[in-house]
Amino acid sequence: LFSVSFQLTMAATFGILYGLQGRGKLMLGKLKQRLLKPRRSTNKLLWPRRLLYSIAVLALVSLSAFVFTLPIIAHTFHRFSLWGPLTNLIYTPITGWLIMPLGFLGLLCIPFSSTLARGLLEAAAFFTEGVLTHLERLAALPATELQVATPSLIVIALWYLFWLLLLGKPWRYQWQMMAFGVPLFILLQVDRPWRQGVDATLLDVGDGLAAVFEVYQPGQPWSPRQVLLVDTGSAKACDSSLQPYLEHRGIEVIDALYISHWDEDHAGCVAFLQKHYPVKVLYSSYEPPPEMATDAAAIEIVRHGIEHDYGALQLSVLYPPPGALPRKSNDRSLVLHFSYDAAGSTTAPIRWLLPGDIERAAERVLLQNAPPAKRPLELLVAPHHGSRTSSSPDFVAHFRPKRVLISRRRQPSQRVMQRYERLGSQLHLTRHQGTLLWQVDSRGLSLKGYTCRPDSKPYNGWGVCP
Numbered sequence: 001l002f003s004v005s006f007q008l009t010m011a012a013t014f015g016i017l018y019g020l021q022g023r024g025k026l027m028l029g030k031l032k033q034r035l036l037k038p039r040r041s042t043n044k045l046l047w048p049r050r051l052l053y054s055i056a057v058l059a060l061v062s063l064s065a066f067v068f069t070l071p072i073i074a075h076t077f078h079r080f081s082l083w084g085p086l087t088n089l090i091y092t093p094i095t096g097w098l099i100m101p102l103g104f105l106g107l108l109c110i111p112f113s114s115t116l117a118r119g120l121l122e123a124a125a126f127f128t129e130g131v132l133t134h135l136e137r138l139a140a141l142p143a144t145e146l147q148v149a150t151p152s153l154i155v156i157a158l159w160y161l162f163w164l165l166l167l168g169k170p171w172r173y174q175w176q177m178m179a180f181g182v183p184l185f186i187l188l189q190v191d192r193p194w195r196q197g198v199d200a201t202l203l204d205v206g207d208g209l210a211a212v213f214e215v216y217q218p219g220q221p222w223s224p225r226q227v228l229l230v231d232t233g234s235a236k237a238c239d240s241s242l243q244p245y246l247e248h249r250g251i252e253v254i255d256a257l258y259i260s261h262w263d264e265d266h267a268g269c270v271a272f273l274q275k276h277y278p279v280k281v282l283y284s285s286y287e288p289p290p291e292m293a294t295d296a297a298a299i300e301i302v303r304h305g306i307e308h309d310y311g312a313l314q315l316s317v318l319y320p321p322p323g324a325l326p327r328k329s330n331d332r333s334l335v336l337h338f339s340y341d342a343a344g345s346t347t348a349p350i351r352w353l354l355p356g357d358i359e360r361a362a363e364r365v366l367l368q369n370a371p372p373a374k375r376p377l378e379l380l381v382a383p384h385h386g387s388r389t390s391s392s393p394d395f396v397a398h399f400r401p402k403r404v405l406i407s408r409r410r411q412p413s414q415r416v417m418q419r420y421e422r423l424g425s426q427l428h429l430t431r432h433q434g435t436l437l438w439q440v441d442s443r444g445l446s447l448k449g450y451t452c453r454p455d456s457k458p459y460n461g462w463g464v465c466p
Contacts, residue, residue, distance in 0.1 A: 003318075004076045007068050015068025015163075016061050024060050031056055055089070062088035067163050070435050071156040079247070080350060082143040091131055154330045173351060187262065197441030198313055198340055200352075203241045204430040205233030206409040207385060208265035210242055211354060213338075214249065217311040225252050226310050228260045230336060230354050232269035242269050245435070246277070251272050256308070259284040260333040260356030262292055270294045285320050285334050302334070303367060314339045319358065319366045330357035335366055342442040350445050352379035352438075353399065363395040374398035378445045379438060382420075385431075386412030391419060403447055406434055 001007075013438050020028075033048040062085045067454040073080050081087075104118030138144065151159075181241040210233035215226040233242055257279050258268050269294050273279055282300045288294045315432050319335035326332060333356025341349040358366065363383070379399035384390035385408040402428045410431070417427055428436055428447065438447040 004072065007072050007076075011068045011072055012065040013077070015066075017166070018068075019064025019167050021030075022165060024064070024178075026226070027058065028053075028057060030042075034128045036311065057075060058093065059085070060100065062086075062092065064167070068160070070249065071159050074151050080146055082146065083138055083141060087135065087138060088138065091135070091187075092132060094127065099124050099131070102127070115459075121125055168175050182217060197439060200438050201234065201245065202381065202405050202407055202436045203245055204435045205237035205360060205407065207235040207266075208237060208268070209260070209356075209381070209385070209407045210237065210250075210269070211381070212245065212251075212386060213313075213409050214251075215310050215313050226255045226256070227253065228256045228310070229254055229273075231260055232257075232273060233265040234265045235268035235272070238269040238272045241435070241450065243276075243429055251277075254279045257282045258334060259288075260354070261285070261329050262288045263329055265355065267294075274298070283334070285332055286325055290309040312340055312342050314341070318353075318370055319355070319362065321369060326362065326412060329357070330359050330389075331362040331387065333362070333383075339441075340440045347442070348375060349445065350378050350440050351375075352381075352402075352445075353377055354381045355383040355390075357384040357390070359389045361394045363390065367398055370398070373398055379403045379405065379447070380425075382406045382416070384413070386416050388413040388416055391416045393419060396420060403428065403438075403445075406430065429447050433446070 031052055035053050064458055065088060066085045070080055102120050102124035106117045106124060109117035109120060120271070136413050196216050198216070201212045203212065205211040209231040211230040213228040215228065232238075252275050254273065257270070257273065259270060259282065261267070263282070269287070270282070270288075279298065282294075282299045284299055284450075285301065285303060287299065288303070302317050302321055304321045308315040316337040316339070317334060319338050320326075322330060335353065335355040335358060337350045337351065337353050339351050355363075359367075377399045378401075380399060380403070382391060382404050383395075386406040391413075400423055401420070402424075404420050406417075406427065406429045408429070408431060411431065420427060426447075430436060436447065439443055
């Protein structure tokens with residue numbers, strides 16, 4: 001039941017059987033009556049009409065399979081092809097009437113004649129290779145791979161209800177249903193357009209850091225979301241964590257990329273992102289080293305006092321201060337303070353902090369310039385992955401975070417974790433819970449686990465790891 005192959009097979013089979021009944025049966029009956037009705041003057045030209053009728057049957061089969069598998073494809077693979085029905089129409093007969101029979105006969109002939117069996121199997125392989133070659137050419141056409149965000153379950157249910165009614169027994173409201181289907185098709189490609197607030201995700205990238213923020217503006221449910229990234233993880237995380245998540249969310253453009261510092265575990269995927277995604281602007285506290293192979297011309301240097309406005313989300317740079325930077329790369333890290341204040345909200349702004357890999361010396365400088373903390377932080381990503389070189393007692397006592405996220409595959413420092421626990425902070429570790437999502441809106445901040453291992457199953461739903 002949880003295998004996508006099984007789901008696609010059952011959806012396609014049901015769609016074909018259902019599509020050939022009801023309205024499909026009526027349409028084919030009328031077409032058959034028009035094309036194949038005996039006429040003395042056209043009896044000799046009956047085969048072209050039979051061919052046309054067979055193509056119509058195949059087209060109905062292809063369309064039925066396409067519309068009943070589309071939600072599963074969009075939900076699991078986050079992309080689909082507008083050429084799907086056409087390729088099914090062309091290659092299904094070749095596969096079902098030629099390649100599969102040849103292969104089946106070849107297997108049957110193995111005990112009796114290895115030469116005949118080899119010839120049949122080689123013929124099946126020859127036609128299979130031809131089909132794959134033509135499919136590769138079709139894959140170069142536009143609209144072959146349209147990326148979509150994960151459709152909600154409500155939209156999926158409405159999609160199936162629409163087609164069940166439309167392809168069911170004939171009734172008089174079919175045109176009204178078709179008019180309803182167009183916006184429904186658009187909804188299938190939009191991930192919760194009514195969403196407001198911030199969806200923030202701390203990816204499980206091992207001993208590194210990568211966080212994705214999707215900002216939806218209050219009162220503007222249909223406006224494009226803004227996508228911010230803080231660090232990218234190491235180069236190994238590009239294919240295993242970062243790219244699958246961006247594809248899952250239907251993210252094609254990155255509005256802002258913040259690199260805390262240029263260590264490989266924080267900036268290893270920058271070149272990959274610049275190559276595969278439009279990155280509008282990249283912020284860092286200093287220029288990248290030559291070995292990072294990034295587009296340095298697109299980097300904007302930011303220091304303490306810089307503020308960026310993303311609607312209801314305000315971002316402030318608390319560290320490093322202007323002037324000369326420390327020699328140690330960890331102590332050059334950007335410290336980013338986020339504050340979400342929805343219009344009309346009666347609660348205080350929701351605040352969280354991403355301090356990169358700053359260590360104790362940088363923490364002392366940060367506390368000298370940081371404003372007094374009137375309220376605890378709602379969330380803190382532990383500096384330097386929870387290492388004992390950071391999270392000094394003064395730093396922890398100043399920010400008093402309610403929740404602490406630790407991005408690390410290895411075990412963090414026990415002393416550091418105890419320091420947070422004594423303040424009553426809730427600890428969340430990617431090594432236990434995997435990728436972590438927190439959602440922020442006018443009601444507050446909620447935190448939940450996502451998936452235990454990003455490389456073991458696709459990103460297909462929020463949940464809590466066992």
